[in-house]
Amino acid sequence: MQPEPVVYAEHLSKRFGSFTAVDDLSLSVQQGEIFGFLGANGAGKTTAIRMFCGLLTPTSGIARVAGFDVHTEARKIKQTIGYMSQKFSLYEDLTVAQNIEFYGGIYGLSRAEIIDKTNRMLEELKLEERRHTLTRSLPLGWKQRLALSVAMLHDPSIVFLDEPTGGVDPISRRNFWRIIYDIAANGKTVFVTTHYMDEAEYCGRLSIMYQGRIIELGKPGELKEKYGLKSMQEIFVHLVGETEPADKPNIISSTENG
Amino acid sequence: MRRRLLAIVRKEFTHIFRDWRTLLIIILMPILMIVLYGYAITLDMRNIAFGVIDDARTPESRALVEAFTENGFFKPLGREVNRQEIEQLFMRRDALMVIVIPREFSRELQPGKRARVQLLIDASDSNVGTFVSNYAEQVLQLYNRRLNGSIPLLYDIAPRIFYNPDMNSTYFFVPGLVALILMLISALLTSIAITREKETGTLEQILVSPVHSREIILGKVFPYILLGLMNAAIILISARLLFNVPMRGSLLLLGMLSLVYVFVALSFGLMISTVAKTQLVAMFMTLMATILPTIMLSGFIFPVSSMPEPLQYLARILPATYFLIIIRGIMLKGVGLAELWPDSLILTGLGFFLVVIAIRRFRMRLE
Ligand SMILES: Nc1ncnc2c1ncn2[C@@H]1O[C@H](COP(=O)(O)OP(=O)(O)O)[C@@H](O)[C@H]1O
Numbered sequence: 072m073q074p075e076p077v078v079y080a081e082h083l084s085k086r087f088g089s090f091t092a093v094d095d096l097s098l099s100v101q102q103g104e105i106f107g108f109l110g111a112n113g114a115g116k117t118t119a120i121r122m123f124c125g126l127l128t129p130t131s132g133i134a135r136v137a138g139f140d141v142h143t144e145a146r147k148i149k150q151t152i153g154y155m156s157q158k159f160s161l162y163e164d165l166t167v168a169q170n171i172e173f174y175g176g177i178y179g180l181s182r183a184e185i186i187d188k189t190n191r192m193l194e195e196l197k198l199e200e201r202r203h204t205l206t207r208s209l210p211l212g213w214k215q216r217l218a219l220s221v222a223m224l225h226d227p228s229i230v231f232l233d234e235p236t237g238g239v240d241p242i243s244r245r246n247f248w249r250i251i252y253d254i255a256a257n258g259k260t261v262f263v264t265t266h267y268m269d270e271a272e273y274c275g276r277l278s279i280m281y282q283g284r285i286i287e288l289g290k291p292g293e294l295k296e297k298y299g300l301k302s303m304q305e306i307f308v309h310l311v312g313e314t315e316p317a318d319k320p321n322i323i324s325s326t327e328n329g
Numbered sequence: 330m331r332r333r334l335l336a337i338v339r340k341e342f343t344h345i346f347r348d349w350r351t352l353l354i355i356i357l358m359p360i361l362m363i364v365l366y367g368y369a370i371t372l373d374m375r376n377i378a379f380g381v382i383d384d385a386r387t388p389e390s391r392a393l394v395e396a397f398t399e400n401g402f403f404k405p406l407g408r409e410v411n412r413q414e415i416e417q418l419f420m421r422r423d424a425l426m427v428i429v430i431p432r433e434f435s436r437e438l439q440p441g442k443r444a445r446v447q448l449l450i451d452a453s454d455s456n457v458g459t460f461v462s463n464y465a466e467q468v469l470q471l472y473n474r475r476l477n478g479s480i481p482l483l484y485d486i487a488p489r490i491f492y493n494p495d496m497n498s499t500y501f502f503v504p505g506l507v508a509l510i511l512m513l514i515s516a517l518l519t520s521i522a523i524t525r526e527k528e529t530g531t532l533e534q535i536l537v538s539p540v541h542s543r544e545i546i547l548g549k550v551f552p553y554i555l556l557g558l559m560n561a562a563i564i565l566i567s568a569r570l571l572f573n574v575p576m577r578g579s580l581l582l583l584g585m586l587s588l589v590y591v592f593v594a595l596s597f598g599l600m601i602s603t604v605a606k607t608q609l610v611a612m613f614m615t616l617m618a619t620i621l622p623t624i625m626l627s628g629f630i631f632p633v634s635s636m637p638e639p640l641q642y643l644a645r646i647l648p649a650t651y652f653l654i655i656i657r658g659i660m661l662k663g664v665g666l667a668e669l670w671p672d673s674l675i676l677t678g679l680g681f682f683l684v685v686i687a688i689r690r691f692r693m694r695l696e
């Protein structure tokens with residue numbers, strides 16, 4: 072028998088008025104997995120992640136994270152997860168150190184813990200000299216790595232990363248994925264969304280989302296075998312009939328509201 | 330938990346002091362407002378135009394008209410007025426008052442007799458009407474005294490206006506202005522404090538952490554209390570320096586109750602912040618909800634007791650109503666907590682009520 076999944080959904084749906092953003096989603100993710108959501112803008116990735124994080128209430132269906140129900144135990148979920156939202160959400164007008172201090176504080180870390188973590192984190196990120204610079208003036212790639220580290224400050228066992236590498240160059244993206252692998256190697260579960268095809272290849276397992284629904288789910292290797300195709304790109308085109316979503320103008324606009 | 334609250338408070342302070350431009354606006358805006366409104370709103374009138382119908386045409390009647398013109402309150406129309414055009418004068422607002430001096434005026438100015446003068450006053454604005462009539466009364470008394478010298482007057486009504494003997498309306502209005510500006514700026518400060526984070530997306534990152542709504546709301550109130558208090562000091566000092574408003578009561582008491590008032594205003598702003606989606610909407614809602622009610626209903630201009638009953642109920646839930654009683658009481662009458670405790674208590678209650686509402690209304694989800 073398999074151990075209990077850390078992220079679990081059964082017939083999960085979210086409607087905004089008459090519009091269904093997430094439609095009958097079912098999945099289960101085991102501990103230590105790197106699980107990906109691949110989909111174009113507006114496919115419903117953010118909405119699904121927000122439901123797992125307790126930020127949105129599902130319209131129907133079941134969802135459990137770390138064994139806690141998203142309807143009734145959102146508070147317990149929040150203690151266990153890290154979350155990096157799609158929009159860069161560190162304070163631009165605070166320094167690097169002040170951001171770390173603040174997010175450490177709202178997770179209830181003590182001063183000593185915060186100082187210790189700050190030092191270690193800045194060393195890892197090679198940001199020691201930038202400790203007192205305003206976050207605003209960091210390059211985007213560094214901002215994203217900083218945001219990831221901040222999301223991991225309280226040592227969560229599951230992290231949700233919503234398009235963490237949006238808008239940066241392939242080299243920065245590869246560096247970022249190296250960190251994701253490190254996180255998973257420590258036994259933590261990573262739940263990541265992307266609309267980059269090359270990143271889809273990096274995931275342990277992934278689901279392809281289209282118009283709120285999961286239209287395919289599996290390991291990249293298995294999927295390639297199943298369809299007899301060489302890359303995720305080809306599979307995506309085959310299934311959705313579109314080119315790489317990132318290259319297309321947004322047909323359905325992405326949202327950053329809540 | 331204390332740590333989470335402290336983290337929010339500390340972060341808010343950093344925002345405030347980093348953003349020196351906003352800080353400067355917060356300091357300068359009240360001064361600007363008090364100067365602008367202070368000079369514009371004062372109801373003391375000068376150069377009130379008046380017409381004269383002088384049927385007596387004697388040296389005494391001319392002296393009476395003269396008395397009206399000499400102190401700057403009144404300004405003669407500069408031409409003859411006849412009875413038929415009085416109504417028109419008022420309608421066109423060419424004059425606010427017409428003096429009718431009867432033919433027998435000089436004859437009746439003898440000892441033992443009473444001279445009669447008729448004053449027609451346009452009281453379509455009842456406040457203005459009252460002011461004009463008060464001034465005219467003073468002028469007539471002056472004339473009387475001058476004429477009679479040591480001869481005892483036939484009548485001697487000496488109205489004594491308490492607390493504000495010069496009838497200086499500035500004294501009356503400046504405390505009201507303090508209440509208005511303090512409410513407006515404090516509420517504006519916090520109304521955008523949460524909506525700003527909704528717009529930048531940082532609120533989502535906070536909501537996904539285990540903070541409680543009470544920690545978020547209180548963490549936003551505390552830092553701004555300091556700013557609000559600084560604001561109160563600036564407003565009070567400029568009111569004192571610019572308009573010489575007296576300070577008859579305890580400054581400490583006024584400071585403490587201003588703190589309570591600031592707390593109420595900040596909580597109100599936060600309540601708006603929990604409902605509004607954008608900073609612009611929040612600012613607009615705050616302006617609508619503070620300026621007009623405070624000016625119209627709090628007793629700023631019209632006494633609450635003379636308002637229609639439904640409006641009186643409305644006035645009773647306005648924080649400014651209570652603060653006005655407090656600040657006028659302390660500054661103009663020099664009263665203390667012994668007299669002001671009911672108003673102070675209600676004001677404090679309002680503050681706690683609003684904070685609790687803000688906390689309960691605050692959504693821990695994105696919907
Ligand atoms: N709060 C909301 N109200 C109404 N519609 C929304 C809301 N949030 C998202 N949507 C809609 O749901 C769909 C899915 O959005 P989203 O989950 O952000 O997709 P993705 O993250 O895959 O780009 C979009 O069409 C979007 O417009």
Ligand SMILES: [Mg+2]
Nearest residue numbers: 116117157325
């Ligand atoms: Mg998205």
